[in-house]
Amino acid sequence: MSDNIVIAIDGYSSCGKSTLAKALAKKLHFVYIDSGAMYRAVTIYFIRHQVDMDNPQAVSEALNNIHLNFHSRDYETHITLNDEEVSAEIREMKVSEQVSAVSAIKAVRDEMVKQQQRMGQSKNIVMDGRDIGTTVFPKATLKFFMTADPKVRAERRYKEMIANGAQISLEEVFENLAHRDYSDTTRKESPLVRAEDAIILDNTDLTPKEQLAFALDKVKPFLQ
Numbered sequence: 001m002s003d004n005i006v007i008a009i010d011g012y013s014s015c016g017k018s019t020l021a022k023a024l025a026k027k028l029h030f031v032y033i034d035s036g037a038m039y040r041a042v043t044i045y046f047i048r049h050q051v052d053m054d055n056p057q058a059v060s061e062a063l064n065n066i067h068l069n070f071h072s073r074d075y076e077t078h079i080t081l082n083d084e085e086v087s088a089e090i091r092e093m094k095v096s097e098q099v100s101a102v103s104a105i106k107a108v109r110d111e112m113v114k115q116q117q118r119m120g121q122s123k124n125i126v127m128d129g130r131d132i133g134t135t136v137f138p139k140a141t142l143k144f145f146m147t148a149d150p151k152v153r154a155e156r157r158y159k160e161m162i163a164n165g166a167q168i169s170l171e172e173v174f175e176n177l178a179h180r181d182y183s184d185t186t187r188k189e190s191p192l193v194r195a196e197d198a199i200i201l202d203n204t205d206l207t208p209k210e211q212l213a214f215a216l217d218k219v220k221p222f223l224q
Contacts, residue, residue: 005030005222007126008133010192011146013180014157016203016211017128020146022077023212025126028219033070033119034077035129035136036099038112040090041068041081043102047094053105063111093161093168096176100183103130109189131190133198141222143198144215152204153177 007024009017018034025032042063046053051062069080078087089095102108109131116136119125127136133143154174161168184192194200199218203211 004122005124006120006137006140007219008137008140008143009126009128009146010130010133010143010194010198012153012192013177014153015146015148016208017146019208020211020215021126021128023208024215024219027212027216028124030124030126032077033116033125033127034079035112035116035127035132037077037079037090038068038115039103040095040099041079041086042066042108043095043099044081044086044089046102047098053101056107059105059107063107068115091164093166093176100180104183104187104189106189130184130192133195134193135190142219143195144201145194145198146201146203148202148204150177
């Protein structure tokens with residue numbers, strides 16, 4: 001096996017990026033890094049402390065006080081914000097509504113990219129997000145770009161949130177995803193775009209098992 005393999009998975013919200021990334025990491029015995037969870041944890045801090053996102057000094061001071069850590073149990077990634085477990089809270093709608101705006105701030109992205117690149121320097125990793133193959137690891141060993149029909153994505157996200165006890169309508173989820181798609185693809189800092197060398201994976205009609213098989217087939221040549 002080659003040293004230090006990096007698999008980058010980018011794509012739209014609720015396309016199953018983390019589902020695929022976790023499954024790949026488990027199958028390959030790689031480390032899974034959830035970059036989206038990092039931005040969501042920063043968003044929680046900004047919400048709690050009412051950080052003015054238009055004030056560079058306030059943002060800088062906040063970032064100096066944010067310490068993120070990952071720990072893994074049964075290949076499930078758990079994240080702590082200043083030693084507090086926030087893995088459930090980062091998925092709440094209040095965070096989903098703000099995370100795109102927080103992610104668009106250059107200072108936030110610069111800090112998160114530094115942390116992500118450190119994680120990938122000495123380990124075989126699978127990382128998912130929106131700019132992994134373009135900004136964080138432009139020389140990643142293998143890149144995937146995931147997409148799916150917007151209605152299918154909204155239905156998947158809705159079912160996930162209802163299962164976790166959220167009080168929300170399918171229409172609200174659909175509107176949130178549409179807003180995030182617009183924000184992610186039009187933001188100035190590291191917008192969501194497909195890297196030229198990324199393999200497109202449209203999983204509209206694929207099961208998680210089928211998309212894993214597709215990805216493993218593409219990874220196989222790099223494991224010799």
